[in-house]
Amino acid sequence: MTISNNTTTLKVPHFKIHEASGRYMARRSLTDLQIIKAAKAILANKLNRVDVFEDACVAKDYLITHFSNREHEVFSCLFLDNQHRLIAFEELFRGTIDGANVYPREVVKRALQLNAAAVIFAHNHPSGFTEPSQADKSITSRLQHALGVVDIGVLDHIIVGGGSAYSFSKHGLI
Secondary structure, eight states, X not given: OEEETTOOSOOOTTEEEETTTTEEEESSOOOHHHHHHHHHHHHHHXXXXXXXXTTHHHHHHXXXXXXXXXXXXXXXXXXXXXXXXXXXXXXXXXXXXXXXXXXXXXXXXXXXXXXXXXXXXXXXXXXXXXXXXXHHHHHHHXXXXXXXXXXXXXXXXXXXXXXXXXXXXXXXXX
């Protein structure tokens, strides 16, 4: 999935928006998956309009919703400009139920292609346990070093699981 900040109008499937109040109304009865899809679209739109690092709650809310119902691990990156506004959110690597291979060279290459000044990493733990593993700490350190060589800052690494999120930055690991 890729989200880019090039959108100007928000279209939420199966919903209409009341322009004056900004409230959404379902056009008909919806399934859980349709509601989750709509929530992802709304949160992605909010994510595109804020300083992602300064408004960490918006990023966390988006990531928790984005990774919900995933049965496999996915490693993603929020690419940010020098004002910490979102350039793009991309799923870079997909793994199995307990891991994903992450290649620093590919992360650096993509960050340079997007002219990112900073990044926030995010991945899910399908187990619901958000504490970082030694492998999570190791790859974060390797990515931080690789991106540092080309002057791209790493602001955070967020692990999502079981409806909550763990922030490396908040716990002093970045």
